[in-house]
Amino acid sequence: MRKVKVALGGKSYQVYIGSGLLAQTGRWLSEKGFSGKLVIITDPTVNKLYGDVLNQGLTKDGFSVNTLLVPEGEEQKSLETAGRLYHELTNCYAERTTPILALGGGVIGDLAGFVAATYLRGVPLVQIPTTLLAQVDSSVGGKVAVDHGQLKNMIGTFYQPGLIIADINTLKTLPAEELANGLAEVIKSAAIRGEKFFTFLEQNLDKIKSLDEGALEEIVFQSVKIKAEVVEKDEMDLGLRNILNYGHTIGHALESVSNFSIGHGNTVAIGMLAAARISHMMGILDGNEVVRLKKVIEQAGLPTEMPNLKSTEIIKAMKHDKKIRRDKVRFVLLKSIGNVFITDEVSPSLVEKVLVGDEKT
Numbered sequence: 361m362r363k364v365k366v367a368l369g370g371k372s373y374q375v376y377i378g379s380g381l382l383a384q385t386g387r388w389l390s391e392k393g394f395s396g397k398l399v400i401i402t403d404p405t406v407n408k409l410y411g412d413v414l415n416q417g418l419t420k421d422g423f424s425v426n427t428l429l430v431p432e433g434e435e436q437k438s439l440e441t442a443g444r445l446y447h448e449l450t451n452c453y454a455e456r457t458t459p460i461l462a463l464g465g466g467v468i469g470d471l472a473g474f475v476a477a478t479y480l481r482g483v484p485l486v487q488i489p490t491t492l493l494a495q496v497d498s499s500v501g502g503k504v505a506v507d508h509g510q511l512k513n514m515i516g517t518f519y520q521p522g523l524i525i526a527d528i529n530t531l532k533t534l535p536a537e538e539l540a541n542g543l544a545e546v547i548k549s550a551a552i553r554g555e556k557f558f559t560f561l562e563q564n565l566d567k568i569k570s571l572d573e574g575a576l577e578e579i580v581f582q583s584v585k586i587k588a589e590v591v592e593k594d595e596m597d598l599g600l601r602n603i604l605n606y607g608h609t610i611g612h613a614l615e616s617v618s619n620f621s622i623g624h625g626n627t628v629a630i631g632m633l634a635a636a637r638i639s640h641m642m643g644i645l646d647g648n649e650v651v652r653l654k655k656v657i658e659q660a661g662l663p664t665e666m667p668n669l670k671s672t673e674i675i676k677a678m679k680h681d682k683k684i685r686r687d688k689v690r691f692v693l694l695k696s697i698g699n700v701f702i703t704d705e706v707s708p709s710l711v712e713k714v715l716v717g718d719e720k721t
């Protein structure tokens with residue numbers, strides 16, 4: 361097992377990464393001083409696959425387990441579902457000291473995290489992410505939220521977990537598109553802060569896609585390390601944390617203009633390449649680096665071509681993004697692989713050029 365510490369003073373915690381960790385959860389919770397009742401929040405698919413093994417381990421260590429099920433899907437990240445969960449928590453007499461275990465992907469992590477942050481003004485939270493995206497991205501860093509209508513993550517807070525348990529074994533049952541979704545964020549992490557890690561990806565994507573345990577453990581470990589370092593320096597997302605949005609400025613706009621018919625990982629992949637092209641056209645990023653990025657994205661099974669959407673609509677959507685400053689769209693751009701900077705000085709004509717697929721690289 362490998363460990364990454366997220367160092368946030370009194371709110372510091374560990375991320376455990378390895379195979380077969382679910383069954384050991386009880387021991388770690390006992391070591392942290394918990395006993396008695398706890399609550400698992402999960403969805404039916406994940407519960408069917410991993411509920412028993414987690415449950416048995418916890419029961420063996422003397423815990424009494426309540427499982428609350430939430431149907432699958434982004435639409436469950438709502439105040440309404442949170443309200444239902446508060447009700448169920450009171451029904452099973454959950455107290456201030458009762459830990460909530462969020463077992464599932466990012467939807468469960470964000471929702472259960474939001475509920476843990478607010479129920480009785482906050483109860484202990486343990487993240488047990490089971491998608492690649494949740495292991496490398498959403499479980500780390502303490503952002504918890506629900507959506508408000510069409511507006512994603514509008515109601516939320518920062519609430520750090522006490523422990524994150526990333527069991528690599530769970531990734532073996534992930535549908536291919538969910539794996540690719542997570543890989544987009546993995547590539548993002550390497551592109552912004554991990555030059556060596558990027559080379560590892562170039563050499564190991566086949567292994568990763570065939571779910572080799574060692575390779576999966578390595579990409580989760582490296583991505584979590586990068587995210588932890590960024591979060592440690594900017595927990596509240598006031599500056600540096602923006603670099604985690606690489607590929608997301610255009611990505612979010614594509615998601616919204618396509619009415620969410622293009623998945624997050626796909627839009628981020630296209631967005632990362634588009635941002636790299638902008639940076640190349642500005643004379644900052646070497647053309648070879650753009651080619652390397654494109655290759656890795658393709659090898660991961662992610663798209664690189666702009667979808668057939670109106671560039672005017674995409675630009676409008678970018679201007680509506682909440683990451684906007686003084687009416688200027690803010691971009692995270694590459695200087696080289698592993699090295700980024702943030703700017704709101706990108707000329708609109710360059711953006712337009714990239715969006716209509718008019719560029720040369």
Ligand SMILES: NC(=O)c1ccc[n+]([C@@H]2O[C@H](COP(=O)([O-])OP(=O)(O)OC[C@H]3O[C@@H](n4cnc5c(N)ncnc54)[C@H](O)[C@@H]3O)[C@@H](O)[C@H]2O)c1
Nearest residue numbers: 405432465466467468490491493494497498503530533534
């Ligand atoms: N908090 C953050 O910092 C942050 C960062 C990025 C994304 N997010 C959020 O994460 C959410 C997306 O998360 P996601 O991509 O994990 O999707 P998801 O949570 O919807 O999970 C995708 C699907 O995979 C299934 N699943 C989960 N684990 C599985 C497993 N091991 N085997 C088989 N099936 C499994 C789930 O049942 C679900 O149907 C979005 O709501 C997004 O806003 C949050």
Ligand SMILES: [Zn+2]
Nearest residue numbers: 545608624628
């Ligand atoms: Zn993302």
